[in-house]
Amino acid sequence: MPSQEKWRASIAFDILSSPFYFGAVSSPESPLRVHLRAYRERAHLSRAELGSRAGLSRQAIHQIETGATVPSTRIALHLARVLGVRVEDLFALPDPPLTAWWRGAGPARPGVRVRLAQVGRGWLALPLQGEAGLQTAADGLTTHADGGLVQVTPLGEGADLERTAVVCGCDPALGLLAATLGREDHGGRVLWQPASSLDALRTLARGEAHAAGLHLYDSLSGESNAPAVRRELGGRDVHLLTLWDWEQGLIVAPGNPLGVRGPADLASGRVRLVNRDVGAGSRVLLDTWLDRAGVKAERRLHLPGYTSVVGSHLDAARAVAQGQADAAPGPEFAARALGLDFVPLQRERYDLAVPAEYVTHPGVQALLQAARSPAFQTEQRALGGYTITHPGDLWQVVA
Known part of the structure; x- marks a missing residue:
């Protein structure tokens, strides 16, 4: 079998044998922050083009970009090599939950979209409300409320928040x-x-x-x-x-x-x-x-x-x-x-x-x-x- 075909077969085996293949193990919340799309678009590649170079289908690239599929280590390394970046640039663990002071007009509750900022040594959680809030991307979601404090799961980059x-x-x-x-x-x-x-x-x-x-x-x-x-x-x-x-x-x-x-x-x-x-x-x-x-x-x-x-x-x-x-x-x-x-x-x-x-x-x-x-x-x-x-x-x- 030619080397290129061997590679494609090997990649296919990685995908099919992975417990994360497509929807086999799916979760409404991906355990990773995925930046594959941003780097793919920066390289001016379509999903099909990246898939061709990486030995994957366009659908597989879509599943990875949307977080529906978690790639194996081998696939992640190959995608990084094709795009000329580090694996850490493409995939990162989510930031751990943080404790913030609630700064909403009403009482805090779980599941509220908030924006975050660090003032001094503490974090503030500012709820996104009204029509303007519907048009603004959230920094995190509240998961637990205790008086004036809330636990927030960040959705974005910690450096941006700082x-x-x-x-x-x-x-x-x-x-x-x-x-x-x-x-x-x-x-x-x-x-x-x-x-x-x-x-x-x-x-x-x-x-x-x-x-x-x-x-x-x-x-x-x-x-x-x-x-x-x-x-x-x-x-x-x-x-x-x-x-x-x-x-x-x-x-x-x-x-x-x-x-x-x-x-x-x-x-x-x-x-x-x-x-x-x-x-x-x-x-x-x-x-x-x-x-x-x-x-x-x-x-x-x-x-x-x-x-x-x-x-x-x-x-x-x-x-x-x-x-x-x-x-x-x-x-x-x-x-x-x-x-x-x-x-x-x-x-x-x-x-x-x-x-x-x-x-x-x-x-x-x-x-x-x-x-x-x-x-x-x-x-x-x-x-x-x-x-x-x-x-x-x-x-x-x-x-």
Whole structure:
């Protein structure tokens, strides 16, 4: 028998005699992480072409790539030789389960898809929820829950998880930055967690994030962000890095039918407001504007809609768009996003607060690199109201 035919017969014998041949021993969960497809496509080979070179059928290659078949040692070595890589590149044992702090709104339960990140010495499990969660690949599945802790079986590469930064903040441009990192290799990954500015800072203070985006204007000092950082993270060295400025003001209906021009119109009581939650930067600004118009705290409570709160800039704009309110404090991009009008009142800093120990984190550095990208800046400016100068530059260190 010719040598090539002997090889094919030998390989066929390996497959047929293996207890893992095709579906003979199958499991809904493969005991291996299989990267064969990625390396095959990198070599520009079809399944049939790789099978021909390796003495296997196209169907056998498909079974191995999908994890339905675990190859014998001999087959794995031959596939690696054909592709010019190591066996460890093609096949790897799954990472062992890890223990993580549950950071979902409700109680933890088994079988939940989560994203993972290491903050300090601990792991965080962030559940994938809602429509966005259905469109995002999970890092792991919860297998056991015990109070605030969960056991998670990782689905991805451990190295990717260690390069992942959790960034909290209210500006969806942070989410846009995170998505940019998904399209390009910046050496790190970012998980954006929407949160109002004060909540973002407190999440950072609890050790549940690497960085916080914030816009908190202090009317007493006329300074942005630094006073709040001193108050919430006192005793830690925190780097305040410039991201961008944005235009803040009042979101109103198309055509501005009530002719709203500023806080004095709100003081009249004829304009129905929708407000942001306590700790949101836009609510802080609204109170500052009303103070300047002579509307003090006790009187503000009686303004129509002042005590009606929503949790995000887009929710505030949506309330105006749906006729539930006549005006809402917020940034220009939120008004533009829903085809509303906007009354500009104040330009404001939006900074990234990063504790000193996380400044060099790969995910944080990747976010800053992406923020400096001309392509991202062009896209962000198109959202409306943003002025982008020197993103990622150190503004000050707050201790």
